[in-house]
Amino acid sequence: MLKLVTLTTGLGEPVQAQLAQMQPRHLEDFEMLWRGMLLDLNEEDAFWSWAMKERLSNNDDRFEAYAIEYEEVTQGLMWLETQWHRSWLNPNQRLVYVEALASAPWNRQNLDDPPYLKGVGAALLLFARQRSASLGYQGRVGLHSLPAAERFYQRQNMSEYGQDPDKDNLSYFEFGVM
DSSP states (O other), X not given: OOEEEEXXXXXXXXXXXXXXXXXXXXXXXXXXXXXXXXXXXXXXXXXXXXXXXXXHHHHOTTEEEEEEEETTEEEEEEEEEOSSOBOSSOTTSBOEEEEEEEEXXXXXXXXXXXXXEESHHHHHHXXXXXXXXXXXXXXXXXXXXXXXXXXXXXXXXXXXXXXXXXXXXXXXXXXXXX
């Protein structure tokens, strides 16, 4: 376990979940529990290969993969790049780049209202900021958002810098200095 995070149930009760480095059991949960639901619901991230992301994280020290689990079930996944990306606001400054972030289908308010757990994506994003600070990047975090997730990043108060033609016109978001 890396750290405890507080989430909220759909009924408003606080619960403690674990944020940890991604393990094979998290990949199994994605394949066995998430993928079919994501495909059935035509979600944009249904085809992501978390196994490839975890493998790269194990073999290349610039990548890191994390999971949040609660009651022994994976609730969220995140894949970071920590060395090559620069701030759009200040290109001289490095940042942690969120390559991929996903909440389990039952935790997505657009799919299940109220969701089983609230705050999974926000907890992962906060951890990315903390990881950035620990690397000396002062909390800077950047990412390109899938269209369906843009409102989530706007609600997290990330600055939006428009569509990036180099990334299939996905919108770019960034947190500045903490």
